Each structure stands twice: as C-alpha cells, then as structure tokens.
Amino acid sequence: MAVDHIDLSVNSGNIFGFLGPNGAGKTTTIKLLTTLIAPTSGTINILGIDAIRHPLEVRKKIGVVLQQPSYEPTLNVEKSLEKYGMMWNVEVKTRKDRVEELLTAFDLNEIRNMKNDDLSIGQRRRVQVAREFIHDMDLLFLDEPTVGLDPSARRGLLDFIKKKVKEGLTIFFTTHILNEAEYLCDEVAIINKGKIIAVDTPDELKNKFGREKTIKIRISETSKDVSALLVGIRDYEIDLNSGTNITIRSSDSEEVLLKILQILTVNNIPIEDLSVMPTTLEEIFLTVVNNSNASNNQIS
Amino acid sequence: MHPIIRLVNRNLTISLNKGFLIWQVIFPLIYIFVAGFAYTALIHSVPFGNKSLDYPAFIASGMIGFNIMNSTLISGIIIWNDRRHGMFEQILVGPFTRAHYILSNVYTIGIVGLISAALITAVGYPLFFKSVEFNFYTIPLVVFASVTGSILFGSIASIISTRLQSSEGFNVVINTVFLFFAFVSTAFYPAEGAPEPLSTAFYLNPLTYLVDVVRAGIFGNFSTFIGIEMIALVVMALILFTIATKFLSRLEL
Numbered sequence A: 001m002a003v004d005h006i007d008l009s010v011n012s013g014n015i016f017g018f019l020g021p022n023g024a025g026k027t028t029t030i031k032l033l034t035t036l037i038a039p040t041s042g043t044i045n046i047l048g049i050d051a052i053r054h055p056l057e058v059r060k061k062i063g064v065v066l067q068q069p070s071y072e073p074t075l076n077v078e079k080s081l082e083k084y085g086m087m088w089n090v091e092v093k094t095r096k097d098r099v100e101e102l103l104t105a106f107d108l109n110e111i112r113n114m115k116n117d118d119l120s121i122g123q124r125r126r127v128q129v130a131r132e133f134i135h136d137m138d139l140l141f142l143d144e145p146t147v148g149l150d151p152s153a154r155r156g157l158l159d160f161i162k163k164k165v166k167e168g169l170t171i172f173f174t175t176h177i178l179n180e181a182e183y184l185c186d187e188v189a190i191i192n193k194g195k196i197i198a199v200d201t202p203d204e205l206k207n208k209f210g211r212e213k214t215i216k217i218r219i220s221e222t223s224k225d226v227s228a229l230l231v232g233i234r235d236y237e238i239d240l241n242s243g244t245n246i247t248i249r250s251s252d253s254e255e256v257l258l259k260i261l262q263i264l265t266v267n268n269i270p271i272e273d274l275s276v277m278p279t280t281l282e283e284i285f286l287t288v289v290n291n292s293n294a295s296n297n298q299i300s
Numbered sequence B: 001m002h003p004i005i006r007l008v009n010r011n012l013t014i015s016l017n018k019g020f021l022i023w024q025v026i027f028p029l030i031y032i033f034v035a036g037f038a039y040t041a042l043i044h045s046v047p048f049g050n051k052s053l054d055y056p057a058f059i060a061s062g063m064i065g066f067n068i069m070n071s072t073l074i075s076g077i078i079i080w081n082d083r084r085h086g087m088f089e090q091i092l093v094g095p096f097t098r099a100h101y102i103l104s105n106v107y108t109i110g111i112v113g114l115i116s117a118a119l120i121t122a123v124g125y126p127l128f129f130k131s132v133e134f135n136f137y138t139i140p141l142v143v144f145a146s147v148t149g150s151i152l153f154g155s156i157a158s159i160i161s162t163r164l165q166s167s168e169g170f171n172v173v174i175n176t177v178f179l180f181f182a183f184v185s186t187a188f189y190p191a192e193g194a195p196e197p198l199s200t201a202f203y204l205n206p207l208t209y210l211v212d213v214v215r216a217g218i219f220g221n222f223s224t225f226i227g228i229e230m231i232a233l234v235v236m237a238l239i240l241f242t243i244a245t246k247f248l249s250r251l252e253l
Helices: A026-033 A055-059 A077-087 A092-105 A121-132 A151-166 A178-184 A202-209 A253-266 A281-299 B003-015 B018-041 B055-071 B073-084 B087-092 B098-128 B138-163 B167-183 B196-202 B206-219 B224-250
Strands: A015-019 A062-065 A139-143 A170-174 A187-192 A195-200 A213-219 A236-238 A245-250 A271-277 B045-048 B051-054
Touching: A015 A026, A015 A151, A015 A178, A026 A139, A026 A170, A062 A121, A077 A092, A077 A121, A077 B003, A092 A121, A121 A151, A151 A170, A151 A178, A178 A281, A187 A281, A195 A202, A195 A281, A202 A281, A213 A253, A245 A253, A253 A271, B003 B073, B003 B098, B018 B055, B018 B098, B045 B055, B051 B055, B055 B073, B055 B098, B055 B138, B055 B167, B055 B206, B073 B087, B073 B098, B073 B138, B073 B167, B087 B098, B098 B138, B098 B206, B098 B224, B138 B167, B138 B206, B138 B224, B167 B206, B206 B224
Parallel strands: A015 A170, A015 A187, A062 A139, A139 A170
Antiparallel strands: A187 A195, A213 A245, A213 A271, A236 A245, B045 B051
C-alpha cells in the first residue's frame, strides 16, 4: 500500500500506537521509517538523523520487530538470542546476562534448547520479540508484536514493554488489537488508505469522537409491551426476542436513560441490571475509519 | 568487530551443521575411495599434460575442485533460508548494509571452500602423493582455485536463490545445475577419449578449469593452457559475481 503525505512526530520516551485497517499502509510506513525502503519524496528524521541520507546510522540506534516471522531455523532458542547479540556487537558478558534475563522475562527457559524450527508460531514470535531486547537502542519499532501470542504471553509482553519505556525507550507500535493500544499507548495515529486521519492521545480521541455512549438495561420479564411504552423515545434498541434487554446508543444517552427509567418506574417494571459502557478506542477507530471511507466515497 | 566479520560468524554458525559436514566429507570420500579403486581395474592411467596419473590420484585431485564447488552451495542456501525465514529483512533493518551482506557471503564461501580444499587434499594425499610435484606455485594455484571457484560457483548459487520463489524449485534447479557441473567436467574422468560433443561440453564448464588448475598445482604441470583457464575463471567469476550482486541489491523487501 502506498502512503501519501504522512506527517508524524513521536515524543521521546513515549509509546506511539499506529493503527489502521488491513492494507492501510502501516507496514509500508514502518518499512520507510526503518529504512528498508526509500520514499519517493519527503523527509524522514529519526532520532535527529536524516534517515534517507544516513540509513545505517539510523539502523544502529533502532530495534525492529517486523510483522513477518524471522528466525534462524537451525539454531536453538538460547543460541539464536546469543548470536543475535553477537550480530549487534553486544559484549560477551552483557550478552550472556541479557540472554538469561530475556529467557526468564519471556518465559522461554523451558524451550531454551529447542530449535526454532520446532517451535510453535507463538513461541517463535516470543523469541523474535525477546531477541530484539538483547541490544541497546533508543527507538523500537514493533509491527504487530502480539500476533500469535496467548493472553498471558501477550500481557507479559505489554508489561515488559511498559517497563522498558519507563527506563527511557521510545516505542512505535502497530496492532490490530485496540485494547492493547489503549492499555499501552501515550499517543495514537490512525491511518486509512495511506493517509493519516487522526493523531492524538487515546483520551483526546475519545473526547473528540466518542460523545456517543452505550447504556445497557436488563429488566425483569413483564407482560407489558415495553416497546409500546417507549414510543417517542429515540436512540434505543430492544431485544424483541426476550423483550428484556434495552440498549441505548446516543450522544444524549443520560437524557434518554432518564426518560426510560421514569417510564419503567411508573409502570412498575423492575430493573435487574444496568451498565454504562465507556467508549472504547475500538469504537473510536471504527467511527474515524468509517467517516474517512464515507468522505472518500463522496469525493470519488 | 567489523559488521562483515559478525555476519561471517553468523553464516558459519547457521550453516555448519552435521548434515552439511557429512555431505562435505563423506560424499567425496566415497568417490575417492570407492569409485577411485573400483574404476582402477577399468581405467589404468589417465593422461594429464605430459604426465600419466593413476585413476585414484586423478579422481582424488578432481574431488578437491568438486568439493570447492559443492561447498559454495552454502551461499545459495544461506540466501534462500534468509529470504524464506525473514532473516534477510531482519539483517537489513539491523546495523548492516546490503554490501555487508553480500561480502559476508563471499567470505563465508571463500572460507568454506578453502577448508574443503584443505580437507580433501589431506584425505586424498595418500592416493596422489606418488605423483605430487610440489613447487613454489602449488599452494598459490590451489588457493587461487579455491577462492575463484568459490566466488564463481557461489555467485551461481546466489543468482539461483534470488530468482526462485518455491523451495521445491530452488532444490530442483540448484541440484540439476550442480549435477551438470559435476559430471560434465574433468573432475571424474578425462576429456580425452570422451565423444567429441561431450569433451567440448567439458570445456564449457568452469569446474573443468577449476579442476585443471588444482591438478596443475598438485602435479606440477603448469602450462599456457592452464594460464588461459585461470584467466577464464577470473573473468567468469567477475561477471557472475557482478550479476549476483545486482540481483541481491535489487531483491525487493
């Protein structure tokens, strides 16, 4: 996917989330930023270095976990971490210490003697991500690092990333799992069809695009026709099968909720459960991307 | 440590597994000892320049060239595996350039080629020691053959590995090409006495030149023709290396 006029700046010591649908241009952007491919025009400045003129100098200061798997099939887990450290010119003593640290942090001790070729996809991914922390770097690019990981390995990785950021590392992170981005990122950018369509902190994005809230009410079974009682009220849905689940999606959700509560009280219909769902980054993402697609369709 | 040395270290670590070592040592030994002695009853002596060699000495010296060629398969396998397992891109987002990557492969096959040549020379020595004529150009000629042959055949293996997508295709093509080089050459039998089209084909094959240079070094039989073969080897190696470098440089990421 070609990318067009991308203008991004990432604050040092932050986790920057780069989100977008499949084929939006995330991986192309990472390939540009990691100097794997060159842009047709524009400038790329990474850590104060002109990445187009001095790509090697940039690569010496960054770490990259690519989306695609990468591993040495004939080496075992421990040896592949060790050799990767050697390739990055990490001193022997430091290398050995870090290998042990990473084997523990990424829960790889049990498989340390297994060949990479014999590992499961998730285990191989864990080794690939762990390997990148063997060398020093100022900026780490993680392209969907949690793909194939089980929930506990995923949480372990996210917490490890948070720890490294506290120690001063800056991270550029792409994912399809938006609650990961919400958990991790200080700032996010959303890309669609090669263009950046939103950049802000997750909270600010929610303020901008997340006025609509979702409220769910479960009422006791009743012989009364609830739909008939709620005539005149907008922005709600009722599960017609059970007749007991009411969902309100509205930018004036509190006002709608008050009206429905009044009607239920007046008609002696007990409420069994009521929950207010905060706007998630996933909902914001869908809203922003759908808006972008709609405006693109109008233009074309 | 220089980036190229680090990559050579990595290349040797990932390539020198048991399977490869067995392939490199056992396979030539079978040819040298089994074929060498089995065919002695049929082939009493083989002319080489102004000398007459017994067949075990002829095939043992041919196996040095054959093994140099075989060892260069490592180059194709490294590039192929790196592309297949994502390490090519991973290396290129690390502290390396494409030039580092290409040169590390050249050095790797050079080292493996030299070690292979030394190994087979040591193993084959008892068979050809009677005919050996050491002189001041013996070692330079064998080293020249090892290095030029490694670059030449390594480039061929690299070109194949950059052009093919499927592992089946890679294996079929590389084995067919190297089988042709091995058996349509003077590594196993002399060109003299072979049918005309076949003996002509022998001299379209760089392995023939490589083996002739090795034999000239070992048996002290340097001639103008060997000099021409050396020039041809250098020219072919340079051309193929340039093509391989171009293909590797243009490999899409």
